[in-house]
Amino acid sequence: MYDVVVVGAGPAGSMAAKKAADAGCKVLLVEKMQLPREKSCSGILIKKSINTVEKEFGKIPHNLPCKTKNKGIVLTNEENKEFKFESEGLNVWRSSFDQWLSLVAEDSGVELRQSTSVISCEEKEDHVVVKLNCNGTYYEKTKVMIACDGATSKIKRSLGRGQNNQIITYQTFCRGTIDLDGSFFYAFLDPKFSQYDAWFNVKDDFLVFGVGVKEVSLIKNYHSRFLSFLASEFNAKIQSSVRGEMGILPCVMPGYGTDMGKGRVLFAGEAANFLNPMGEGISGALITGAMAAESAVSLFEDNLNINNLVDLYKNRVADEKEYMIRQWKFLTKLSPRFSYLNK
Template sequence: MTDSGSSVSRSPLGAELPGPEQLDGIWDVVVVGAGPAGSSAAYAAAAQGRRVLLLDKAEHPRYKTCGGGIIGPSRDSLPPDFQLPLQDRVRAVTFAYNGRFTRTRRSKRMLFGLVNRDEFDHRLVQAAKQAGAVLVTGVTVSGVEQRGGENRTVVVTAADGRSFEARAVVGADGSASRIGRYVGVSFDQIDLGLEAEIPVPPGVAAAWAGRIHLDWGPLPGSYGWVFPKTEDSSLTVGVISARGDGERTKQYLADYVRRLGLSGFTPSVESGHLTRCRAEDSPLSRGRVLVAGDAAGLLEPWTREGISYALRSGRLAGEWAVQIAEASGTTEVRRQALNYAFAIKAGLGVEMRAGKQMLAAFERRPHLFHAAVCLVGPAWRAFARTTQGHTTFAQVLRQYRAARKLAAVASR
């Protein structure tokens, strides 16, 4: 955001960049990372009229390894009037058990939408900027230091020597977060995801329109997916499994692509990433520094869905960062940080605990989950209602005796 009298430089791509004088002084909130969590945090803080700086190492739009599934909780956490750049609307799911026992289930209502992450993330950044946040890209954060004294601020240092001072900082810089390491985030589940973006002829893309594929895989806790991007005539194909057996995970992806009849098409992008799920006692703050999204290890443990967790935790982090920025002393800072942790644990923490219970059962008896969702009406409806945002895994386990029994039997 610039004033008419402010100096403005331009990047090689022609985007406006803040002049040096605009970055001086103490910010109310500095957010590190402009993914869904960071943009949501910046939006939430800027919408309250605070001076907010959003830092990212990449220029947007940029490619992001992700299936791009937008479930109900993601949709409900977006800024007002946000327009989703949907590539497809999913109303059907084809389930398979390691390539066998295939069945397609359909819903009259949309289950979720599919987006390309470069477009989706870029629109979130634009929403944060429209709310008043200042975006600076090309910034790789190398250090964080909290200063005492009368003002009590946080200094974020960049690899190029620049520094930015704030009354509160939100770390949303991904699963390998520099801010997360500073806070002391710890993980008890790390998984390897492999993905390929496969351009296909329009006729092949049309055959996938409105339908995804989920394959319960051969490795404990693994599964594969096909998410169609019909507008781009491409398919996002991926698999995920526990880290530690990379070669078998690679083989699973190759076998999966072959079984789908897609091995004759050349991927435009092949990538991999680690998803990290926080330990239950992992910290969410340190002094005036909060973490959100992947930086905090917040994601659904069974499905490894992270977009809704990023949006929700980012919004909460932005709101509580404002409270911390206005706190007058260490006692009040600690109280507001604890309030943020409580808000996370009371919502996302409860859902994560249920997800870990589901994953433990799924690792032992994936065939029971496949049979349930394919053959048992209430199980399919619970799956559909969860993706639509009408319920959660925690609520399903709490409200349905059959679901609790399935999880208990599968865990034996």
């Protein structure tokens, strides 16, 4: 019997697993992929993410971030007004960053099981039965489960929870030149270029161009319209397009509900619907992962009734949720489009 089984070795999962292991729990962290695994992401670590991660995991190794640092975000709204927010951050490849997190968690006593999928879970009176698959199906038992399995959470579905609306993302990694400052992340909110946002940033030697849509059939049209705009406005010259990748974001808006879990199963990160504007989700994932683990630990230490677990967790994340809602409301002031985008 584990104290805590954590599903998914992204930022939320490795944080939850490490925090629980540091508090003396017997922890299993299950990841369906072999690490390092790719995760479609711009990889910007804002100051809040850096501080949260370094507090629990120690200094980020100096050779882990990309050559390009991040100095902030430049947002252009649908009326072509530009807003610049300066703040020092880092830029990482998620494959290396997430692998580092999981290895530090393992060093803290977490049992990491890779290439293993959690298929579903079933709550019993005093534990959760977890169904796993790795060349065959088998089961584990845990007192508490923390689902950190991202925007398309299978665990949520297996518990009959509603699925979030989703935004499909597509970004291409290109060689070329552009008259924009590669140390900033540029977001464009004009609906001509996306059904959510379109973005440009630099990662190592790549120019990265991305768009988010609700209707996947339109994704390449939006992407090429965005590239034409960057070519005419910012002199973008693409020599070669090296690769393209798709991703998924939960469609989070002000007023959108978070879902923190049910009974002995807590959700964290994107599985709980935590995402800040312009797709910044690593800070929320780290923070909710930590708080989910703290809630489980205080349940064990204070010998509380299991019915208190989700409420304990909701209380802990209340400030982070407020912060996220404030951020979205702020965005609707800069871009009125975001206040009705989801209707």
